[in-house]
Amino acid sequence: MLKRALAIITLLIIGYWLAQGLAGVPFGEDRMLVAQYYLDHVKEQTGAVNTVTAVVVNYRGFDTLGEVTVLFIASTGVGALLWRKKRERTAKTEGSIVLTTGTRLLAPFIMLFGAYIFIHGHLTPGGGFPGGATIATAFLLLYMAFTVYEIPHKTFEKVEGAVGMAYVLVGLIGLAIGGYFLYDWIWQDWGFGVDNVGRLLSGGFIPVIYTIIGLKVGTELSGIIDNMLKEEVSE
Amino acid sequence: MNCMACIEYIIIGTMIISAILAVEWRDLLAATVGMAAVSLFASLLFFMLQAPDVAMTEAAIGAALSGAIFIFAIKRTQRFETEEEEKPGWWVRW
Numbered sequence: 001m002l003k004r005a006l007a008i009i010t011l012l013i014i015g016y017w018l019a020q021g022l023a024g025v026p027f028g029e030d031r032m033l034v035a036q037y038y039l040d041h042v043k044e045q046t047g048a049v050n051t052v053t054a055v056v057v058n059y060r061g062f063d064t065l066g067e068v069t070v071l072f073i074a075s076t077g078v079g080a081l082l083w084r085k086k087r088e089r090t091a092k093t094e095g096s097i098v099l100t101t102g103t104r105l106l107a108p109f110i111m112l113f114g115a116y117i118f119i120h121g122h123l124t125p126g127g128g129f130p131g132g133a134t135i136a137t138a139f140l141l142l143y144m145a146f147t148v149y150e151i152p153h154k155t156f157e158k159v160e161g162a163v164g165m166a167y168v169l170v171g172l173i174g175l176a177i178g179g180y181f182l183y184d185w186i187w188q189d190w191g192f193g194v195d196n197v198g199r200l201l202s203g204g205f206i207p208v209i210y211t212i213i214g215l216k217v218g219t220e221l222s223g224i225i226d227n228m229l230k231e232e233v234s235e
Numbered sequence: 236m237n238c239m240a241c242i243e244y245i246i247i248g249t250m251i252i253s254a255i256l257a258v259e260w261r262d263l264l265a266a267t268v269g270m271a272a273v274s275l276f277a278s279l280l281f282f283m284l285q286a287p288d289v290a291m292t293e294a295a296i297g298a299a300l301s302g303a304i305f306i307f308a309i310k311r312t313q314r315f316e317t318e319e320e321e322k323p324g325w326w327v328r329w
Contacts, residue, residue, distance in 0.1 A: 052288060117291065125287040133295035140303055221300060228307045 047187045047194070048122035048203045056127065057206045061182035064209075065167060067129075068216055072164065075220040078227050087230040095145040103145035110138035118214030122203030128210040132217025139222040143229055151222050160219045167212050170205060243283060250276045261316045263309050271302035 038055055048054035056064055094100065111134075117124075118131030142149050174183030186192050187204025196202040250273050257269030274297025281290035 126291055127288060130288060130291035130295060133292060133300060137295055137299045140300065144303075225300070225303070228304050231311075 043197060046184065046204055046206065047197055048206050049198050050122055050124065052125070053121045053127045053206060053210070054203075057121075057209050058182075058184055058204070061171070061209070064213070065171070065182075068164070068167065068213060071217060071220055075224055078224050082227045082230075084232040086233050088233045089147065089150065089229065090231045090233070091147040091229075094147055100145045103141045107138045107141055110141070111135050114138065114214065114218065118210045119207060120200065121210035122206040123198065123200070128213025129217055131210070131214040132219075133221060135214070135218035136221030136225065139218075140225050143225060151226055153226075156219045156223060159215055160223070163212050163216045163219075167209065167216075170209060170212070174205075239283070243280065246276050246280050246283075250280070262314065263316060264306065264314055267302055267305040267309065270305070271298045274298040274301075 038051055038059065042048060042051045042054045046054040046058045048058070095103070114131045114134035116131075117126035117134060118128045121127040121131070139151060171182040174185050175181050177183060177185045177189060184204040186208070192204070193199075193202030200207075253269045253272040253276070257266045257273065260266040260269065274293055278290045278293035278298065281287075281293055
């Protein structure tokens with residue numbers, strides 16, 4: 001009974017405090033000021049046509065670095081929890097003829113589509129995370145269809161590490177040239193693709209960073225799938 | 236009421252039904268399919284609400300990858316939930 005009363009009093013205090021904080025915020029205004037600023041300035045400031053990806057990579061690039069780090073930690077955690085000395089694939093039954101034939105036909109095109117999504121992130125909807133996840137589904141198909149298939153671990157680990165460092169490196173080059181982390185030096189200083197807005201070779205460093213994120217997400221999710229599928233083998 | 240809104244309401248209704256089924260089914264494989272169906276309809280809804288990038292992520296992660304990972308986990312453990320009597324949750328007990 002005492003606990004319940006204490007809980008109710010705490011809730012009331014927190015509620016009053018939140019209401020006090022929100023009372024000063026103007027509500028129901030005609031338009032969001034920050035969003036309108038992005039919509040007005042996105043073309044001359046970032047060179048991207050797709051405002052969403054411009055916000056995600058350019059204006060809020062540091063948050064995206066944090067998201068990539070979260071995914072990296074999740075992948076590392078899966079790898080650490082499921083670590084055994086010797087693990088192999090133990091599946092016995094091959095996939096059915098529909099699955100194997102469909103995988104042979106579709107897997108390259110799914111990977112191509114994923115690469116398309118992250119390379120054209122500044123023009124069409126999508127970006128690094130959907131593109132990387134699409135590539136990972138292609139590897140999932142390969143794993144389900146063929147009992148002996150494994151991702152090339154050495155290559156994947158190297159790509160994952162190199163690409164993670166490349167993101168920070170791009171940010172640090174921006175720090176050296178423009179004065180703050182993840183400064184868009186390709187667009188602001190070089191003016192690369194200024195006459196080209198709306199085509200592939202524009203958008204400053206958005207395609208570069210999205211290629212980095214796409215490769216990282218794709219390799220990491222494939223690694224998670226690989227970790228979940230393999231089982232311990234006694235020697 | 237125009238028809239776009241009808242379709243949206245139908246999708247929302249299907250989502251709620253599949254979510255309830257995913258919780259209620261004792262067969263965990265079926266429950267995983269129900270969970271993937273929630274993600275699939277959510278991605279349809281995102282597409283209709285003009286967020287195609289979120290729709291792509293939801294379809295790839297929610298429907299495909301997480302469903303597959305749940306199925307791998309079920310394959311290693313057991314398919315059916317064990318019967319145990321339902322205890323009231325902590326919010327009732329105190």
